Amino acid sequence: MSLAIIEKEGLHLFVAELLRQKNTVVGVKDQSAVSSIPGDSGFYTYAPINSPGEMTLSFDVTLIPPKKYLLPAYEQLLTFNLSPGSIKADAPKEELIIFGVHPYDIIAINQMDKVFSAVPQDNHYLERRKRTTIIGIDSVKVAPRAFWSSMGADTVAGGFDLMLTDIGQCYVVDVGSKKGASLLKMAPRTREAAPAEVKERDKVRAEARKRCDANRLSFSYLELPSLLDGNEEHVIWEEKSHLCFSCGTCNLVCPTCYCFDVRDDVSIDLKKGSRNRTWDGCLLSDFARVAGGGNFRGHRADRYRHRFYRKGQFIYRRFGDIACVGCGRCSAQCPSDIADPVAVFNRLKEGI
Amino acid sequence: MGAPSPYLPGLATIMKIEEQTAMEKLFVVRPNDGKPLGHKPGQFVEVSVFGVGECPISVSSAPNKKADFEMCVRRAGNVTNALHNLKVGDVIGIRGPYGTHFPVEDLKGKDLLFVAGGLGIVPLRSFINYALERRKDYGRIIVLFGARTPADRLFKAEIASLARRPDLEYLETVDVGDASWKGNVGVITTLFPKFTIDPKKTYAIMVGPPVMYRFAIAAAKAKGLADDHIIVSLERKMKCGLGKCGHCQMGPVYVCQEGPVFNFAAIKNLEEALS
Numbered sequence: 001m002s003l004a005i006i007e008k009e010g011l012h013l014f015v016a017e018l019l020r021q022k023n024t025v026v027g028v029k030d031q032s033a034v035s036s037i038p039g040d041s042g043f044y045t046y047a048p049i050n051s052p053g054e055m056t057l058s059f060d061v062t063l064i065p066p067k068k069y070l071l072p073a074y075e076q077l078l079t080f081n082l083s084p085g086s087i088k089a090d091a092p093k094e095e096l097i098i099f100g101v102h103p104y105d106i107i108a109i110n111q112m113d114k115v116f117s118a119v120p121q122d123n124h125y126l127e128r129r130k131r132t133t134i135i136g137i138d139s140v141k142v143a144p145r146a147f148w149s150s151m152g153a154d155t156v157a158g159g160f161d162l163m164l165t166d167i168g169q170c171y172v173v174d175v176g177s178k179k180g181a182s183l184l185k186m187a188p189r190t191r192e193a194a195p196a197e198v199k200e201r202d203k204v205r206a207e208a209r210k211r212c213d214a215n216r217l218s219f220s221y222l223e224l225p226s227l228l229d230g231n232e233e234h235v236i237w238e239e240k241s242h243l244c245f246s247c248g249t250c251n252l253v254c255p256t257c258y259c260f261d262v263r264d265d266v267s268i269d270l271k272k273g274s275r276n277r278t279w280d281g282c283l284l285s286d287f288a289r290v291a292g293g294g295n296f297r298g299h300r301a302d303r304y305r306h307r308f309y310r311k312g313q314f315i316y317r318r319f320g321d322i323a324c325v326g327c328g329r330c331s332a333q334c335p336s337d338i339a340d341p342v343a344v345f346n347r348l349k350e351g352i
Numbered sequence: 353m354g355a356p357s358p359y360l361p362g363l364a365t366i367m368k369i370e371e372q373t374a375m376e377k378l379f380v381v382r383p384n385d386g387k388p389l390g391h392k393p394g395q396f397v398e399v400s401v402f403g404v405g406e407c408p409i410s411v412s413s414a415p416n417k418k419a420d421f422e423m424c425v426r427r428a429g430n431v432t433n434a435l436h437n438l439k440v441g442d443v444i445g446i447r448g449p450y451g452t453h454f455p456v457e458d459l460k461g462k463d464l465l466f467v468a469g470g471l472g473i474v475p476l477r478s479f480i481n482y483a484l485e486r487r488k489d490y491g492r493i494i495v496l497f498g499a500r501t502p503a504d505r506l507f508k509a510e511i512a513s514l515a516r517r518p519d520l521e522y523l524e525t526v527d528v529g530d531a532s533w534k535g536n537v538g539v540i541t542t543l544f545p546k547f548t549i550d551p552k553k554t555y556a557i558m559v560g561p562p563v564m565y566r567f568a569i570a571a572a573k574a575k576g577l578a579d580d581h582i583i584v585s586l587e588r589k590m591k592c593g594l595g596k597c598g599h600c601q602m603g604p605v606y607v608c609q610e611g612p613v614f615n616f617a618a619i620k621n622l623e624e625a626l627s
Contacts, residue, residue, distance in 0.1 A: 077357065083443075084402055084445070085443075120358050120594045121358065122358060122596055123357055124359070259597055260597050260598075262406065262591060262597070264405045264406075273402060275400075280598070282598060282601075288588070288589055288599060288600075290429075290589045291428035292428035292429065294562065296588055296602070313604065314603060
């Protein structure tokens with residue numbers, strides 16, 4: 001498919017048009033201004049916007065990945081009466097456009113799509129996914145801990161409706177779906193990309209990749225499943241996990257972590273209730289604990305190890321994907337800085 | 353929602369409650385739609401007490417054409433405590449059945465060695481009764497039953513009548529006896545020297561607490577059983593039953609999908625499975 005061009009000023013008009021048509025648009029907001037911590041450089045976050053000026057397409061990485069809109073941190077699944085008689089499933093009704101998703105996060109969403117559409121299907125997720133439009137943007141800024149270039153996540157072939165690349169004077173637009181094509185019609189003055197502009201896109205991507213290469217795995221990420229084989233007893237799991245607070249931050253900020261808990265909440269009149277899904281994390285100490293007190297992953301080192309195996313091997317064995325996209329969020333957010341996959345995997349590769 | 357929610361339970365009514373021990377009750381449950389559960393021995397259901405939550409419970413009755421089925425539930429967590437407070441006529445939610453089942457077809461013509469530790473008798477009862485209803489389909493049936501104390505023994509009357517059957521060999525033990533106990537005292541493996549088997553024809557089917565497996569598997573192997581003649585059912589936190597929520601994972605395996613019933617040969621090298 002040929003590529004299109006949206007001019008820089010045309011993009012604002014495009015977003016304004018999407019908002020005018022009563023779409024809920026989620027964009028990336030620069031929160032550096034809101035931080036009250038001296039010296040805090042701030043962070044980027046996805047949030048609904050009311051005007052095009054509120055969002056930015058020039059960001060390195062958001063604090064929380066866009067999974068929060070597809071698998072919300074708190075999601076109502078069912079409602080019921082406490083004196084049972086009726087119970088029904090809830091369905092999301094809102095349509096959502098997420099504007100500005102980096103390729104690594106789109107790859108993570110593609111993985112979640114696979115997980116939740118595997119039989120038995122999770123129709124709550126799939127329904128929400130169906131109602132979500134994804135407009136991607138190629139990464140130009142690179143977060144200090146990012147390593148997506150060595151995880152095969154510098155570009156993405158599908159999973160988006162539109163994919164933008166900022167080539168300076170304009171955006172090159174790749175159309176990924178029919179939904180994307182019809183959305184693009186709302187953008188003013190689009191035109192077909194010239195061959196020079198397509199070349200420029202390749203150049204922009206190559207330069208970003210090169211910047212990201214400053215922090216990388218020392219080997220191909222496709223070797224991860226076999227590298228992990230036989231390293232179950234490596235000293236690194238005990239050694240690093242000594243500093244683990246079991247806080248679950250690495251799970252929370254990970255775009256490919258989707259484990260959840262389900263709990264019932266009761267209304268204040270004690271007549272009705274709802275069953276709700278909340279995020280859960282395998283680093284939390286009671287994640288594998290069963291009623292009666294038995295804990296099948298009671299040791300901190302086992303939980304720490306489990307996460308790396310899940311990223312590098314387990315999901316691959318089940319779904320064929322390496323479940324780390326190199327966003328660097330876990331690495332940047334871990335309070336004791338032990339979550340960096342680059343550090344762990346490179347050390348295993350060195351064999352020390 | 354266009355497609356149905358996999359989390360939506362069917363409503364079911366508690367028909368009968370029988371106190372088994374101070375900790376366990378047997379519930380007879382009938383789905384409100386009147387349809388049989390359609391389970392196979394060894395499968396589990398997700399049980400809802402609305403307002404409290406949901407938890408996995410193994411089905412204890414053998415499959416039959418009636419809608420009623422049985423679950424024996426230990427009071428151990430939020431949901432099971434709430435379940436113990438319910439009365440006959442109360443309505444609960446049921447999803448399932450889920451998971452793998454004991455290979456009841458493949459084991460036709462074989463000798464069956466059931467090893468039940470404590471609550472392990474609950475899912476095994478489904479298979480034992482299934483096999484007894486089709487007694488001619490199976491060879492010898494040996495049942496080993498271990499409990500912590502005589503008072504902890506489940507299905508006492510039923511097991512007493514099993515023990516009297518001429519077509520079934522029954523051995524039992526308790527970890528700690530009391531004044532009234534005349535039988536064997538010791539862990540379940542102390543029963544193994546008391547019988548002989550033909551290891552080529554025999555399959556051991558074991559369910560018990562995590563600590564039991566290592567010793568019971570070693571005892572079975574000492575009797576000459578090959579790894580693939582040992583079948584186990586493993587406990588994990590099977591929260592969703594759908595292979596999504598991640599809680600029951602051991603390595604790349606989701607116990608709620610590939611289990612809870614496993615052939616030992618398939619999981620013996622799996623980190624986290626039996627350690």
